[in-house]
Amino acid sequence: MDVLDTVDDSGEYGFQVWKARWGGTIRAHRHNDVEVNLIVSGWAEYLMAGVRVRLEPGRLGVFWAATPHHAFGQHPQTEACWLLLPMSWLWKWGAPPELRAALLAGKLLLESESESGDVGAIERWSVMLDRGELPWRRIVELEVEARFRRLFLRGFEPLGPEGGTGKLETPGHGARVIPQRSGDLSESTVEQMAWYLSTRFAEPIKVEDIARHVSLHPNYAMRLFRRQAGMTLIDYLTRQRVAEAQRRLITTSDDVLKIAIDSGFRSASRFHEAFRHQTGTTPGRYRRANALA
Numbered sequence: 599m600d601v602l603d604t605v606d607d608s609g610e611y612g613f614q615v616w617k618a619r620w621g622g623t624i625r626a627h628r629h630n631d632v633e634v635n636l637i638v639s640g641w642a643e644y645l646m647a648g649v650r651v652r653l654e655p656g657r658l659g660v661f662w663a664a665t666p667h668h669a670f671g672q673h674p675q676t677e678a679c680w681l682l683l684p685m686s687w688l689w690k691w692g693a694p695p696e697l698r699a700a701l702l703a704g705k706l707l708l709e710s711e712s713e714s715g716d717v718g719a720i721e722r723w724s725v726m727l728d729r730g731e732l733p734w735r736r737i738v739e740l741e742v743e744a745r746f747r748r749l750f751l752r753g754f755e756p757l758g759p760e761g762g763t764g765k766l767e768t769p770g771h772g773a774r775v776i777p778q779r780s781g782d783l784s785e786s787t788v789e790q791m792a793w794y795l796s797t798r799f800a801e802p803i804k805v806e807d808i809a810r811h812v813s814l815h816p817n818y819a820m821r822l823f824r825r826q827a828g829m830t831l832i833d834y835l836t837r838q839r840v841a842e843a844q845r846r847l848i849t850t851s852d853d854v855l856k857i858a859i860d861s862g863f864r865s866a867s868r869f870h871e872a873f874r875h876q877t878g879t880t881p882g883r884y885r886r887a888n889a890l891a
Contacts, residue, residue, distance in 0.1 A: 610878075611682045615723040615738065620676040625828025626668035628837050630844070630877055631682040632701070633663040638717055640676030644669055645792055645827075646706060651757055653678075657709040658716065658749065659757075664841040665704040666834055668792075668827055679720040683742065686888050691743050694750055702845045705756040709749050719745070787812050788826040791819065792834065799838040800862045805831055839863060840876040847885040854881045 610630045620642055635642075637655045644651045645668040646661070653659050661667070662685060689698070700707055723741065726734040794811050795803070808831055809819035823831050839862040846857040858869035858881075873881050 610684060613684070613727075613735075613739070614682045615680070615720055615727055615742075617677070617679045617717070617721055617724060620669075620672045620678050626666050626834060627828075628666045628841065628876065629663045629682075630685070631663050632685050632688060633661055634679075634681035634683075635659045636679040636716055636720065638677040638679060640673030642669060642672035642676050642678065644706075645789060646704070649793070650789060651706055657712045659706055659708055660701070660749075660754070661706045662701045662704065664844050666829075666837045666841070679717060681720070681742065687743070688746065689888075691746055692750065693746075697750065697754060700754070700756045702849060704841070707754040708757050710753040710755060713745075713748070716745075787814070787819075788823055791823055791831065792827070795831070795835050795838055799835055799842065800860060802862075802864070803835060835862075836872050837876060840873055843869070843873060843881065844877065844884065844888075847881055848888050857881070 612631070617638070620640070626645070635653055636658050637653050639655060641652055641654045644653070646665065650670060663682075685701075688701075693701075697707065719741065723738045726738050790812050791808055794808055805816045805820060809816040812819060814822070820831055823829075823834070827834065829837075843857050843861040843863075846852060846861065847854075850857070852860075855866055858866060861869075863869035863872070870880065873884075877884055879887075
């Protein structure tokens with residue numbers, strides 16, 4: 599299977615496993631699965647919540663893909679493995695509370711230890727799933743469950759923003775945060791705009807506010823962001839707000855309208871429209887399907 603280059607912005611991809619050469623930049627996108635990346639060779643960079651993160655060969659990197667993320671660049675010879683699976687599976691498998699909290703907070707989780715057989719296992723799972731037969735699929739599901747249960751026991755290192763600095767919270771081999779680069783002003787500016795949106799999405803934000811933050815004319819700021827990220831500033835903001843609403847629906851018993859307002863939406867109708875467009879379901883159904891055990 600090739601890298602997913604046509605991204606469906608609503609609902610989930612469902613359970614998928616594949617290994618491939620990383621083929622070019624993937625625009626900013628979101629989906630409602632847990633995504634697992636394992637770099638086999640080379641490296642790849644994501645822009646996640648305004649922080650540039652480089653994944654390198656070594657350990658599994660796991661994150662909740664509901665938060666907009668953008669594959670910003672990679673080594674030309676990068677080869678990687680991917681797994682996509684429903685987040686509810688992790689709850690069913692007994693994910694520890696600290697892992698749940700970090701995942702829902704938008705962190706990229708780096709497994710504390712590596713397993714030498716991961717690449718071979720992923721290749722085997724891909725072949726089994728390609729058979730399209732339920733018994734083989736069930737075997738893969740059980741093996742993936744066992745692999746995640748070992749991850750739960752070993753622990754993980756959260757990679758992402760700490761106090762707005764973009765520091766690596768716990769150093770480790772296999773991934774790292776990349777400082778903003780002065781050599782490419784357009785990429786640095788897009789990172790600053792993404793960070794601004796990721797930290798202030800609950801506020802009433804206008805394009806003029808974002809442009810002022812990076813000292814650009816609003817029209818140029820909009821064009822630059824769309825060219826680099828593959829979506830408009832407003833689209834990115836809306837997706838951040840929906841991701842926050844998803845997190846609150848899963849982790850709290852708050853009223854849906856309160857969640858909508860706290861996430862930055864100014865009306866119930868706009869919230870329900872955006873939520874259904876991004877997730878393919880209603881807030882109530884999403885909450886029931888993903889309730890923490």
